[in-house]
Amino acid sequence: MTADKLIVTASPHIRSLDSTPRIMWHVVASLVPVVLSAAWFFGVSALLQIATAVAVALLTERSTGKGGAIADGSATITGLLLGLSLPAGFPLWMTALGAAFAIVFGKQVWGGLGQNVFNPALVGRAFLQAAFPVAITTWPSAGGGFFTLHGDLFAMPLTHPLPDAVTSATPLGLLKFEGKGTPLTDLVIGSTGGSLGETAALVILAGGIYLAWRGYLNWRIPVSVLVTVMALSATIHFVDATKPDALFMLFSGGLMLGAVYMATDMVTSPITNLGRWVFGAGIGILVVVIRVWGGLPEGVMYAILFMNALTPFINRATQPRVFGTRLVSAT
Protein backbone atom coordinates (compact mmCIF):
# COMPACT_ATOMS: atom_id res chain seq x y z
CA MET A 1 0.00 0.00 0.00
CA THR A 2 2.51 2.55 1.08
CA ALA A 3 4.80 1.65 -1.77
CA ASP A 4 2.21 3.03 -4.18
CA LYS A 5 2.22 6.40 -2.46
CA LEU A 6 5.97 6.71 -2.26
CA ILE A 7 7.11 8.93 -5.10
CA VAL A 8 10.71 8.54 -6.04
CA THR A 9 12.27 11.36 -8.07
CA ALA A 10 15.75 12.50 -8.87
CA SER A 11 17.07 15.76 -7.42
CA PRO A 12 16.55 18.73 -7.46
CA HIS A 13 13.52 18.44 -5.17
CA ILE A 14 13.00 22.13 -4.56
CA ARG A 15 12.83 24.33 -7.61
CA SER A 16 12.98 28.09 -7.65
CA LEU A 17 10.39 29.99 -9.62
CA ASP A 18 13.08 31.75 -11.63
CA SER A 19 13.30 30.92 -15.29
CA THR A 20 14.96 32.58 -18.25
CA PRO A 21 11.77 34.34 -19.43
CA ARG A 22 10.97 35.48 -15.88
CA ILE A 23 14.41 37.07 -15.41
CA MET A 24 14.38 38.57 -18.88
CA TRP A 25 10.97 40.17 -18.46
CA HIS A 26 12.03 41.61 -15.10
CA VAL A 27 15.00 43.21 -16.83
CA VAL A 28 12.63 44.58 -19.48
CA ALA A 29 10.35 45.99 -16.77
CA SER A 30 13.29 47.64 -15.00
CA LEU A 31 14.25 49.31 -18.28
CA VAL A 32 10.84 50.97 -18.67
CA PRO A 33 11.76 53.95 -16.41
CA VAL A 34 14.94 54.41 -18.44
CA VAL A 35 12.89 54.51 -21.64
CA LEU A 36 10.49 56.99 -20.05
CA SER A 37 13.31 59.26 -18.97
CA ALA A 38 14.74 59.11 -22.50
CA ALA A 39 11.30 60.11 -23.76
CA TRP A 40 11.24 62.98 -21.23
CA PHE A 41 14.49 64.41 -22.55
CA PHE A 42 14.27 63.61 -26.27
CA GLY A 43 10.52 63.42 -26.82
CA VAL A 44 8.80 61.23 -29.35
CA SER A 45 12.05 60.64 -31.28
CA ALA A 46 13.33 58.51 -28.42
CA LEU A 47 10.19 56.37 -28.41
CA LEU A 48 10.33 55.90 -32.20
CA GLN A 49 13.99 54.96 -31.98
CA ILE A 50 13.49 52.36 -29.24
CA ALA A 51 10.26 51.00 -30.75
CA THR A 52 12.00 50.46 -34.10
CA ALA A 53 14.94 48.66 -32.49
CA VAL A 54 12.68 46.38 -30.43
CA ALA A 55 10.30 45.65 -33.31
CA VAL A 56 13.05 44.74 -35.75
CA ALA A 57 14.89 42.67 -33.12
CA LEU A 58 11.70 40.70 -32.46
CA LEU A 59 10.95 40.23 -36.17
CA THR A 60 14.48 39.03 -36.83
CA GLU A 61 14.37 36.68 -33.86
CA ARG A 62 11.06 35.33 -35.08
CA SER A 63 12.29 34.68 -38.61
CA THR A 64 15.64 33.18 -37.64
CA GLY A 65 14.99 31.51 -34.28
CA LYS A 66 13.11 28.48 -33.16
CA GLY A 67 9.38 28.74 -32.54
CA GLY A 68 8.55 30.63 -29.37
CA ALA A 69 12.01 32.13 -29.10
CA ILE A 70 10.65 35.65 -28.90
CA ALA A 71 8.68 34.78 -25.75
CA ASP A 72 11.83 34.54 -23.63
CA GLY A 73 12.27 38.30 -23.79
CA SER A 74 15.93 38.26 -24.71
CA ALA A 75 15.36 39.82 -28.13
CA THR A 76 13.27 42.54 -26.48
CA ILE A 77 16.20 43.36 -24.19
CA THR A 78 18.62 43.42 -27.11
CA GLY A 79 16.32 45.81 -28.96
CA LEU A 80 15.81 48.03 -25.90
CA LEU A 81 19.53 48.25 -25.10
CA LEU A 82 20.44 48.91 -28.74
CA GLY A 83 17.81 51.62 -29.00
CA LEU A 84 18.99 53.21 -25.75
CA SER A 85 22.59 53.27 -26.97
CA LEU A 86 21.76 55.34 -30.08
CA PRO A 87 21.39 59.10 -30.49
CA ALA A 88 17.83 60.44 -30.72
CA GLY A 89 18.13 61.64 -34.32
CA PHE A 90 19.67 58.46 -35.73
CA PRO A 91 17.89 57.52 -38.99
CA LEU A 92 15.44 54.72 -38.30
CA TRP A 93 16.53 52.60 -41.26
CA MET A 94 19.99 52.42 -39.74
CA THR A 95 18.49 51.45 -36.39
CA ALA A 96 16.55 48.66 -38.10
CA LEU A 97 19.68 47.41 -39.86
CA GLY A 98 21.62 47.46 -36.59
CA ALA A 99 18.89 45.54 -34.73
CA ALA A 100 18.76 42.85 -37.41
CA PHE A 101 22.56 42.62 -37.38
CA ALA A 102 22.57 42.38 -33.57
CA ILE A 103 20.21 39.40 -33.56
CA VAL A 104 21.69 37.54 -36.56
CA PHE A 105 25.42 38.13 -36.00
CA GLY A 106 25.31 38.85 -32.28
CA LYS A 107 23.26 35.84 -31.29
CA GLN A 108 21.88 33.45 -33.89
CA VAL A 109 25.06 32.57 -35.77
CA TRP A 110 26.57 31.43 -32.47
CA GLY A 111 23.68 29.06 -31.86
CA GLY A 112 21.07 31.26 -30.21
CA LEU A 113 20.50 32.49 -26.67
CA GLY A 114 23.16 31.30 -24.25
CA GLN A 115 25.75 30.51 -26.91
CA ASN A 116 26.89 33.98 -27.93
CA VAL A 117 30.31 35.27 -26.93
CA PHE A 118 29.51 38.97 -27.26
CA ASN A 119 26.61 41.03 -25.98
CA PRO A 120 24.23 41.15 -28.99
CA ALA A 121 23.13 44.75 -28.46
CA LEU A 122 26.75 45.89 -28.39
CA VAL A 123 27.56 43.86 -31.51
CA GLY A 124 24.76 45.74 -33.27
CA ARG A 125 26.01 49.05 -32.00
CA ALA A 126 29.62 48.31 -32.92
CA PHE A 127 28.43 47.49 -36.45
CA LEU A 128 26.52 50.77 -36.67
CA GLN A 129 29.48 52.69 -35.28
CA ALA A 130 31.78 51.18 -37.91
CA ALA A 131 29.27 51.47 -40.76
CA PHE A 132 27.86 54.96 -40.16
CA PRO A 133 30.43 56.83 -38.05
CA VAL A 134 29.04 60.27 -38.84
CA ALA A 135 25.36 59.60 -38.19
CA ILE A 136 26.01 57.84 -34.90
CA THR A 137 28.03 60.72 -33.50
CA THR A 138 25.46 63.39 -34.40
CA TRP A 139 23.90 64.15 -31.04
CA PRO A 140 20.72 66.23 -30.98
CA SER A 141 20.37 68.60 -28.02
CA ALA A 142 18.01 67.39 -25.32
CA GLY A 143 14.85 69.45 -24.94
CA GLY A 144 12.49 71.03 -27.44
CA GLY A 145 8.82 70.12 -27.43
CA PHE A 146 7.74 66.53 -26.89
CA PHE A 147 6.72 66.13 -30.50
CA THR A 148 9.86 67.73 -31.95
CA LEU A 149 11.50 65.21 -34.25
CA HIS A 150 15.25 65.24 -33.84
CA GLY A 151 17.62 64.75 -36.74
CA ASP A 152 16.47 63.09 -39.93
CA LEU A 153 14.66 60.12 -38.41
CA PHE A 154 12.70 59.30 -41.53
CA ALA A 155 15.56 59.45 -44.02
CA MET A 156 14.77 57.14 -46.95
CA PRO A 157 16.39 53.76 -46.39
CA LEU A 158 19.98 53.56 -47.69
CA THR A 159 20.26 57.32 -48.22
CA HIS A 160 22.16 60.06 -46.42
CA PRO A 161 20.38 61.64 -43.49
CA LEU A 162 20.03 65.41 -43.74
CA PRO A 163 22.15 67.29 -41.22
CA ASP A 164 20.31 68.22 -38.02
CA ALA A 165 19.98 71.89 -37.22
CA VAL A 166 20.32 71.64 -33.43
CA THR A 167 23.12 69.39 -32.24
CA SER A 168 25.29 69.43 -29.19
CA ALA A 169 28.41 67.52 -28.27
CA THR A 170 28.32 64.95 -25.50
CA PRO A 171 29.99 65.91 -22.20
CA LEU A 172 32.84 63.51 -22.97
CA GLY A 173 33.24 64.92 -26.48
CA LEU A 174 33.20 68.48 -25.12
CA LEU A 175 35.93 67.58 -22.66
CA LYS A 176 38.09 65.69 -25.14
CA PHE A 177 37.87 67.96 -28.17
CA GLU A 178 37.13 71.38 -26.68
CA GLY A 179 38.42 71.06 -23.13
CA LYS A 180 35.09 72.13 -21.61
CA GLY A 181 33.55 70.63 -18.50
CA THR A 182 29.85 70.02 -17.79
CA PRO A 183 28.13 70.76 -14.44
CA LEU A 184 27.76 67.61 -12.37
CA THR A 185 24.06 68.20 -11.63
CA ASP A 186 23.30 68.18 -15.38
CA LEU A 187 25.14 64.88 -15.68
CA VAL A 188 23.32 63.22 -12.81
CA ILE A 189 19.88 64.34 -13.96
CA GLY A 190 20.73 63.64 -17.57
CA SER A 191 19.95 66.93 -19.29
CA THR A 192 22.98 66.69 -21.59
CA GLY A 193 23.57 65.67 -25.16
CA GLY A 194 24.21 62.01 -25.80
CA SER A 195 22.63 58.68 -26.61
CA LEU A 196 19.13 58.04 -25.29
CA GLY A 197 20.18 55.89 -22.36
CA GLU A 198 23.42 57.68 -21.56
CA THR A 199 21.77 60.56 -19.92
CA ALA A 200 19.76 59.25 -16.99
CA ALA A 201 22.34 57.89 -14.57
CA LEU A 202 20.12 57.80 -11.48
CA VAL A 203 17.20 56.02 -13.16
CA ILE A 204 19.54 53.35 -14.51
CA LEU A 205 21.12 52.94 -11.08
CA ALA A 206 17.68 52.48 -9.51
CA GLY A 207 16.79 49.78 -12.04
CA GLY A 208 20.10 48.08 -11.35
CA ILE A 209 19.53 48.10 -7.58
CA TYR A 210 16.07 46.58 -8.06
CA LEU A 211 17.47 43.77 -10.24
CA ALA A 212 20.35 43.15 -7.85
CA TRP A 213 17.85 42.95 -4.96
CA ARG A 214 15.81 40.38 -6.86
CA GLY A 215 19.02 38.49 -7.56
CA TYR A 216 18.60 38.80 -11.34
CA LEU A 217 21.79 40.74 -11.75
CA ASN A 218 25.09 40.05 -10.08
CA TRP A 219 25.97 43.17 -8.10
CA ARG A 220 29.69 42.37 -8.18
CA ILE A 221 30.09 43.33 -11.84
CA PRO A 222 28.63 46.88 -11.75
CA VAL A 223 30.24 47.58 -8.37
CA SER A 224 33.58 46.39 -9.66
CA VAL A 225 33.28 48.47 -12.85
CA LEU A 226 32.21 51.65 -11.08
CA VAL A 227 34.72 51.37 -8.22
CA THR A 228 37.57 50.73 -10.66
CA VAL A 229 36.59 53.70 -12.82
CA MET A 230 36.31 55.98 -9.77
CA ALA A 231 39.57 54.86 -8.17
CA LEU A 232 41.57 55.00 -11.37
CA SER A 233 40.21 58.34 -12.58
CA ALA A 234 40.61 59.87 -9.10
CA THR A 235 44.27 58.83 -9.14
CA ILE A 236 44.78 60.24 -12.63
CA HIS A 237 42.96 63.45 -11.69
CA PHE A 238 45.18 63.77 -8.60
CA VAL A 239 48.35 63.45 -10.67
CA ASP A 240 47.17 65.60 -13.58
CA ALA A 241 44.34 67.98 -12.73
CA THR A 242 43.48 68.59 -16.41
CA LYS A 243 42.12 65.03 -16.63
CA PRO A 244 38.45 64.49 -15.67
CA ASP A 245 37.64 63.80 -12.03
CA ALA A 246 36.01 60.67 -10.67
CA LEU A 247 32.40 61.89 -10.44
CA PHE A 248 32.46 63.28 -13.97
CA MET A 249 33.71 59.91 -15.24
CA LEU A 250 31.06 58.07 -13.28
CA PHE A 251 28.04 60.00 -14.50
CA SER A 252 29.02 60.82 -18.07
CA GLY A 253 28.64 58.74 -21.21
CA GLY A 254 27.27 55.23 -21.32
CA LEU A 255 29.10 53.99 -18.25
CA MET A 256 25.99 53.50 -16.09
CA LEU A 257 23.98 51.75 -18.80
CA GLY A 258 26.98 49.64 -19.74
CA ALA A 259 27.96 48.69 -16.20
CA VAL A 260 24.44 47.90 -15.02
CA TYR A 261 22.72 46.41 -18.05
CA MET A 262 25.31 45.38 -20.63
CA ALA A 263 28.27 44.08 -18.62
CA THR A 264 25.94 42.00 -16.43
CA ASP A 265 24.51 39.98 -19.33
CA MET A 266 24.47 36.47 -17.86
CA VAL A 267 25.56 34.84 -21.10
CA THR A 268 28.65 36.90 -21.74
CA SER A 269 30.03 37.52 -18.24
CA PRO A 270 32.06 35.16 -16.04
CA ILE A 271 30.31 32.64 -13.83
CA THR A 272 32.65 32.69 -10.83
CA ASN A 273 32.50 35.47 -8.23
CA LEU A 274 36.22 36.16 -8.42
CA GLY A 275 35.92 36.17 -12.20
CA ARG A 276 33.15 38.78 -11.98
CA TRP A 277 35.39 41.11 -9.97
CA VAL A 278 38.18 40.64 -12.50
CA PHE A 279 35.77 41.16 -15.40
CA GLY A 280 34.39 44.39 -13.93
CA ALA A 281 37.83 45.72 -13.07
CA GLY A 282 39.00 45.00 -16.61
CA ILE A 283 36.08 46.96 -18.06
CA GLY A 284 36.75 49.83 -15.66
CA ILE A 285 40.42 50.03 -16.56
CA LEU A 286 39.71 49.90 -20.30
CA VAL A 287 37.02 52.58 -20.05
CA VAL A 288 39.35 54.98 -18.24
CA VAL A 289 42.26 54.23 -20.57
CA ILE A 290 40.15 54.79 -23.71
CA ARG A 291 38.48 57.94 -22.35
CA VAL A 292 41.65 59.55 -21.00
CA TRP A 293 44.27 58.54 -23.56
CA GLY A 294 42.33 57.04 -26.48
CA GLY A 295 41.32 58.74 -29.71
CA LEU A 296 37.60 58.28 -29.01
CA PRO A 297 35.72 60.23 -26.35
CA GLU A 298 33.82 57.14 -25.13
CA GLY A 299 35.00 53.57 -24.69
CA VAL A 300 32.37 51.65 -22.72
CA MET A 301 31.20 49.64 -25.73
CA TYR A 302 34.67 48.46 -26.76
CA ALA A 303 35.67 47.83 -23.14
CA ILE A 304 32.72 45.48 -22.60
CA LEU A 305 33.15 43.72 -25.96
CA PHE A 306 36.83 43.19 -25.22
CA MET A 307 36.16 41.72 -21.78
CA ASN A 308 33.37 39.55 -23.29
CA ALA A 309 36.05 37.98 -25.43
CA LEU A 310 38.18 37.29 -22.35
CA THR A 311 35.30 35.76 -20.35
CA PRO A 312 36.11 32.09 -21.12
CA PHE A 313 39.71 32.65 -20.04
CA ILE A 314 38.62 34.41 -16.85
CA ASN A 315 36.29 31.51 -16.11
CA ARG A 316 39.07 29.02 -16.55
CA ALA A 317 41.61 31.00 -14.52
CA THR A 318 39.23 31.54 -11.60
CA GLN A 319 37.75 28.05 -11.48
CA PRO A 320 37.16 27.24 -7.81
CA ARG A 321 38.76 24.12 -6.37
CA VAL A 322 36.33 21.26 -5.86
CA PHE A 323 35.65 20.78 -2.14
CA GLY A 324 37.72 17.96 -0.69
CA THR A 325 40.47 18.10 -3.26
CA ARG A 326 43.82 19.75 -2.90
CA LEU A 327 46.49 20.91 -5.25
CA VAL A 328 49.18 18.37 -5.94
CA SER A 329 52.47 20.14 -5.49
CA ALA A 330 54.72 19.73 -8.48
CA THR A 331 57.80 17.92 -7.29
Place this chain on the structure above:
Amino acid sequence: MTTALALSPAAALDFVPGAPPPATLRADIWRGIAAENPVLVQMLGMCPTMAVTNVLANGIAMGVATTFVLVGSGLFVSLLRKYIAHEVRITSYILIIATFVTLADLLLAASFPEISKALGPFIPLIVANCLLLGRAEAFAAKVGPVRAVADGMGMGIGFTLSLAAMSAIRELLGRGSLLGFDILGPHWEPWVFMVLPAGGFFTLGLLLITAAWIDELRRRRRALEAK
Protein backbone atom coordinates in the same frame (compact mmCIF):
# COMPACT_ATOMS: atom_id res chain seq x y z
CA MET B 1 51.96 -5.92 -61.28
CA THR B 2 53.09 -3.37 -58.73
CA THR B 3 56.31 -5.27 -58.09
CA ALA B 4 57.01 -5.27 -61.79
CA LEU B 5 56.51 -1.53 -61.88
CA ALA B 6 58.84 -1.00 -58.98
CA LEU B 7 61.51 -3.24 -60.48
CA SER B 8 61.65 -1.67 -63.91
CA PRO B 9 63.58 1.64 -63.72
CA ALA B 10 61.80 3.20 -66.66
CA ALA B 11 58.36 2.46 -65.24
CA ALA B 12 59.36 3.67 -61.78
CA LEU B 13 59.85 7.14 -63.16
CA ASP B 14 56.33 7.25 -64.49
CA PHE B 15 54.75 5.84 -61.38
CA VAL B 16 53.67 8.69 -59.14
CA PRO B 17 51.97 7.85 -55.86
CA GLY B 18 48.70 9.64 -55.35
CA ALA B 19 48.47 10.98 -58.88
CA PRO B 20 45.04 12.41 -59.74
CA PRO B 21 42.84 10.08 -61.77
CA PRO B 22 42.79 10.68 -65.51
CA ALA B 23 40.27 13.31 -66.51
CA THR B 24 39.32 15.43 -69.46
CA LEU B 25 40.79 18.92 -69.76
CA ARG B 26 37.36 20.40 -69.21
CA ALA B 27 37.04 18.57 -65.90
CA ASP B 28 40.50 19.85 -64.91
CA ILE B 29 39.45 23.44 -65.54
CA TRP B 30 35.98 23.18 -64.02
CA ARG B 31 37.22 21.63 -60.81
CA GLY B 32 38.96 24.85 -59.78
CA ILE B 33 35.97 27.03 -60.64
CA ALA B 34 33.27 25.08 -58.84
CA ALA B 35 33.79 21.85 -56.92
CA GLU B 36 37.20 22.80 -55.52
CA ASN B 37 37.00 26.57 -55.64
CA PRO B 38 40.15 27.84 -53.87
CA VAL B 39 38.39 30.43 -51.73
CA LEU B 40 34.89 29.10 -51.22
CA VAL B 41 35.70 25.40 -50.83
CA GLN B 42 39.40 24.90 -50.12
CA MET B 43 39.67 28.17 -48.16
CA LEU B 44 43.20 28.81 -49.37
CA GLY B 45 44.69 32.24 -49.91
CA MET B 46 42.63 33.88 -47.17
CA CYS B 47 45.19 36.65 -46.68
CA PRO B 48 44.77 38.35 -50.08
CA THR B 49 41.06 37.48 -49.97
CA MET B 50 40.65 39.67 -46.89
CA ALA B 51 43.26 42.29 -47.59
CA VAL B 52 42.78 43.49 -51.16
CA THR B 53 39.07 43.04 -51.81
CA ASN B 54 37.94 46.49 -50.65
CA VAL B 55 37.43 47.67 -54.25
CA LEU B 56 36.64 45.65 -57.36
CA ALA B 57 39.69 46.74 -59.40
CA ASN B 58 42.06 45.48 -56.70
CA GLY B 59 40.24 42.16 -56.40
CA ILE B 60 40.37 41.52 -60.14
CA ALA B 61 44.04 42.57 -60.40
CA MET B 62 44.94 40.24 -57.54
CA GLY B 63 43.02 37.39 -59.15
CA VAL B 64 44.64 37.89 -62.56
CA ALA B 65 48.14 38.13 -61.07
CA THR B 66 47.55 34.93 -59.07
CA THR B 67 46.20 33.16 -62.18
CA PHE B 68 49.35 34.15 -64.08
CA VAL B 69 51.57 32.71 -61.33
CA LEU B 70 49.42 29.56 -61.03
CA VAL B 71 49.64 28.80 -64.76
CA GLY B 72 53.34 29.62 -65.05
CA SER B 73 54.46 27.75 -61.98
CA GLY B 74 52.16 24.80 -62.78
CA LEU B 75 53.70 24.48 -66.23
CA PHE B 76 57.28 24.57 -64.97
CA VAL B 77 56.73 22.35 -61.95
CA SER B 78 55.13 19.80 -64.27
CA LEU B 79 57.93 20.03 -66.87
CA LEU B 80 60.63 19.67 -64.23
CA ARG B 81 58.85 17.10 -62.08
CA LYS B 82 61.13 14.23 -63.09
CA TYR B 83 64.32 16.19 -62.42
CA ILE B 84 63.48 17.63 -59.00
CA ALA B 85 64.78 15.47 -56.18
CA HIS B 86 62.05 14.52 -53.76
CA GLU B 87 63.94 15.89 -50.74
CA VAL B 88 64.27 19.45 -52.10
CA ARG B 89 60.97 19.65 -53.95
CA ILE B 90 59.36 22.31 -51.71
CA THR B 91 62.34 24.62 -52.08
CA SER B 92 62.34 24.09 -55.83
CA TYR B 93 58.60 24.79 -56.11
CA ILE B 94 58.99 27.98 -54.10
CA LEU B 95 61.84 29.06 -56.35
CA ILE B 96 59.70 28.51 -59.47
CA ILE B 97 56.71 30.28 -57.88
CA ALA B 98 58.89 33.20 -56.74
CA THR B 99 60.17 33.66 -60.28
CA PHE B 100 56.66 34.09 -61.61
CA VAL B 101 55.62 36.29 -58.69
CA THR B 102 58.51 38.64 -59.46
CA LEU B 103 57.45 38.66 -63.12
CA ALA B 104 53.84 39.45 -62.16
CA ASP B 105 54.94 42.17 -59.75
CA LEU B 106 57.13 43.93 -62.34
CA LEU B 107 54.55 43.55 -65.13
CA LEU B 108 51.82 45.04 -62.95
CA ALA B 109 54.03 47.90 -61.80
CA ALA B 110 54.91 48.69 -65.44
CA SER B 111 51.39 48.49 -66.87
CA PHE B 112 49.07 49.54 -64.00
CA PRO B 113 51.17 51.58 -61.56
CA GLU B 114 48.06 52.81 -59.67
CA ILE B 115 46.78 49.32 -58.90
CA SER B 116 50.29 48.12 -58.15
CA LYS B 117 50.58 50.88 -55.56
CA ALA B 118 47.19 50.04 -54.03
CA LEU B 119 48.02 46.35 -53.72
CA GLY B 120 51.37 47.19 -52.16
CA PRO B 121 53.13 44.19 -50.64
CA PHE B 122 50.31 41.79 -51.45
CA ILE B 123 51.56 41.02 -54.95
CA PRO B 124 55.02 39.86 -53.71
CA LEU B 125 53.15 38.00 -50.98
CA ILE B 126 51.48 35.76 -53.59
CA VAL B 127 54.55 33.60 -53.06
CA ALA B 128 53.28 32.78 -49.60
CA ASN B 129 49.78 31.90 -50.87
CA CYS B 130 49.12 28.28 -49.88
CA LEU B 131 47.13 27.81 -53.07
CA LEU B 132 50.27 27.91 -55.22
CA LEU B 133 52.36 25.49 -53.22
CA GLY B 134 49.28 23.34 -52.75
CA ARG B 135 48.59 23.00 -56.47
CA ALA B 136 52.29 22.45 -57.24
CA GLU B 137 52.61 19.70 -54.65
CA ALA B 138 49.20 18.05 -55.05
CA PHE B 139 48.65 18.35 -58.79
CA ALA B 140 51.29 19.82 -61.08
CA ALA B 141 54.09 17.58 -59.79
CA LYS B 142 52.06 14.47 -60.61
CA VAL B 143 50.66 15.16 -64.09
CA GLY B 144 51.79 16.28 -67.52
CA PRO B 145 52.24 19.96 -68.44
CA VAL B 146 48.94 20.28 -70.36
CA ARG B 147 46.85 19.11 -67.43
CA ALA B 148 48.91 21.25 -65.02
CA VAL B 149 48.23 24.36 -67.09
CA ALA B 150 44.51 23.51 -67.33
CA ASP B 151 44.37 23.09 -63.56
CA GLY B 152 46.21 26.37 -63.02
CA MET B 153 43.73 28.13 -65.32
CA GLY B 154 40.76 26.62 -63.51
CA MET B 155 42.06 27.43 -60.05
CA GLY B 156 43.03 30.94 -61.17
CA ILE B 157 39.60 31.61 -62.68
CA GLY B 158 37.91 30.29 -59.54
CA PHE B 159 40.11 32.49 -57.35
CA THR B 160 39.51 35.54 -59.53
CA LEU B 161 35.74 35.02 -59.56
CA SER B 162 35.59 34.67 -55.77
CA LEU B 163 37.71 37.76 -55.24
CA ALA B 164 35.68 39.70 -57.79
CA ALA B 165 32.41 38.71 -56.08
CA MET B 166 33.74 39.74 -52.68
CA SER B 167 35.20 43.02 -53.81
CA ALA B 168 32.10 43.88 -55.87
CA ILE B 169 29.89 43.46 -52.78
CA ARG B 170 32.28 45.44 -50.60
CA GLU B 171 32.81 48.28 -53.07
CA LEU B 172 29.11 48.56 -53.88
CA LEU B 173 27.98 48.75 -50.24
CA GLY B 174 31.04 50.54 -48.88
CA ARG B 175 31.38 53.22 -51.57
CA GLY B 176 28.29 52.93 -53.74
CA SER B 177 30.44 52.40 -56.81
CA LEU B 178 31.86 49.65 -59.02
CA LEU B 179 35.34 49.94 -60.59
CA GLY B 180 35.26 53.56 -59.47
CA PHE B 181 32.04 54.40 -61.36
CA ASP B 182 29.27 55.77 -59.18
CA ILE B 183 26.44 53.22 -59.35
CA LEU B 184 24.10 53.96 -56.50
CA GLY B 185 23.81 57.70 -56.92
CA PRO B 186 24.65 60.67 -54.71
CA HIS B 187 22.06 59.88 -52.02
CA TRP B 188 23.60 56.55 -51.13
CA GLU B 189 24.86 56.42 -47.56
CA PRO B 190 28.09 54.38 -47.74
CA TRP B 191 28.54 51.58 -45.20
CA VAL B 192 32.09 52.49 -44.16
CA PHE B 193 32.12 49.16 -42.31
CA MET B 194 32.30 47.20 -45.56
CA VAL B 195 35.64 48.63 -46.72
CA LEU B 196 37.16 48.10 -43.27
CA PRO B 197 38.85 44.74 -42.50
CA ALA B 198 35.86 43.59 -40.45
CA GLY B 199 33.65 43.97 -43.53
CA GLY B 200 35.95 41.54 -45.35
CA PHE B 201 35.37 38.86 -42.73
CA PHE B 202 31.60 39.32 -42.80
CA THR B 203 31.43 39.31 -46.61
CA LEU B 204 33.53 36.15 -46.80
CA GLY B 205 31.35 34.52 -44.14
CA LEU B 206 28.20 35.38 -46.07
CA LEU B 207 29.69 34.09 -49.34
CA LEU B 208 30.72 30.84 -47.63
CA ILE B 209 27.22 30.40 -46.22
CA THR B 210 25.74 31.01 -49.67
CA ALA B 211 28.13 28.54 -51.33
CA ALA B 212 27.42 25.88 -48.71
CA TRP B 213 23.70 26.49 -49.06
CA ILE B 214 23.80 26.08 -52.87
CA ASP B 215 25.86 22.93 -52.40
CA GLU B 216 23.30 21.57 -49.93
CA LEU B 217 20.38 22.34 -52.25
CA ARG B 218 22.11 20.55 -55.12
CA ARG B 219 22.86 17.55 -52.92
CA ARG B 220 19.22 17.34 -51.85
CA ARG B 221 18.03 17.55 -55.43
CA ARG B 222 20.44 14.80 -56.46
CA ALA B 223 19.21 12.63 -53.58
CA LEU B 224 15.64 13.20 -54.73
CA GLU B 225 16.49 12.28 -58.31
CA ALA B 226 18.27 9.14 -57.14
CA LYS B 227 15.03 8.02 -55.51
